Amino acid sequence: MDVIIMEKIINARISNRHVHLTKEVYDRLFDDELTIKTKLNQVGEFASNKTLTIRVGDKKIENVRVVGPLRKYSQVEISKRDARFLGVNPPVRRSGNLEGTPKIILETLKGSVETDGLIIANRHVHMTPSEAKDLGLVDKQIVKIKVNGDKSGEMDAEVKISDNGYFELHIDTDDANAFLLEDNDKVTMII
Numbered sequence: 001m002d003v004i005i006m007e008k009i010i011n012a013r014i015s016n017r018h019v020h021l022t023k024e025v026y027d028r029l030f031d032d033e034l035t036i037k038t039k040l041n042q043v044g045e046f047a048s049n050k051t052l053t054i055r056v057g058d059k060k061i062e063n064v065r066v067v068g069p070l071r072k073y074s075q076v077e078i079s080k081r082d083a084r085f086l087g088v089n090p091p092v093r094r095s096g097n098l099e100g101t102p103k104i105i106l107e108t109l110k111g112s113v114e115t116d117g118l119i120i121a122n123r124h125v126h127m128t129p130s131e132a133k134d135l136g137l138v139d140k141q142i143v144k145i146k147v148n149g150d151k152s153g154e155m156d157a158e159v160k161i162s163d164n165g166y167f168e169l170h171i172d173t174d175d176a177n178a179f180l181l182e183d184n185d186k187v188t189m190i191i
Contacts, residue, residue, distance in 0.1 A: 006191045012169045014176040014183045015121065017082055018065045019052065019106065020075045025115060029108040034068045042126060043164035044069065053107040056086040075117040076104050079174045083120065093119040094158060121172060123157040125189060126165040135191060144190040145169060147179045
């Protein structure tokens with residue numbers, strides 16, 4: 001039996017499918033600047049006003065949001081349900097861990113780009129270095145998340161420490177549906 005050292009209530013944020021783009025890829029797909037639609041809690045990050053289509057063969061998903069700011073790598077984050085629809089099997093990965101990931105085509109009215117970087121994002125808890133230190137956690141450590149409610153249960157999540165980290169759990173729509181979670185519902189992190 002695991003020994004519980006501490007429990008902390010945190011918000012669960014639900015990430016829908018989205019893409020992160022390099023400047024080079026962005027410029028091949030769009031003619032104007034990347035602008036903010038909604039600021040995200042992670043400092044400096046935002047859902048942009050831009051969307052695109054992702055495609056594998058003849059299967060496509062339209063209106064996939066571009067998340068800013070532009071990055072040093074392009075990455076497409078989808079759910080397992082999306083992956084089944086597209087007929088691909090991307091790995092569950094931490095953001096930026098893209099080696100050996102499947103290719104996908106990104107399309108806009110301006111053009112298309114084929115890129116690798118297709119993943120199912122792992123569950124993770126964002127936090128700053130000082131928050132992690134206060135909790136005795138290190139980057140990539142696995143913590144338990146307890147969900148109470150009609151479909152209660154537990155899941156593992158990886159600690160993700162960054163200077164712009166805002167303390168919250170990030171899960172995808174599949175996880176949210178499995179536990180009947182809504183965006184910003186409270187869950188318990190168990191250390």
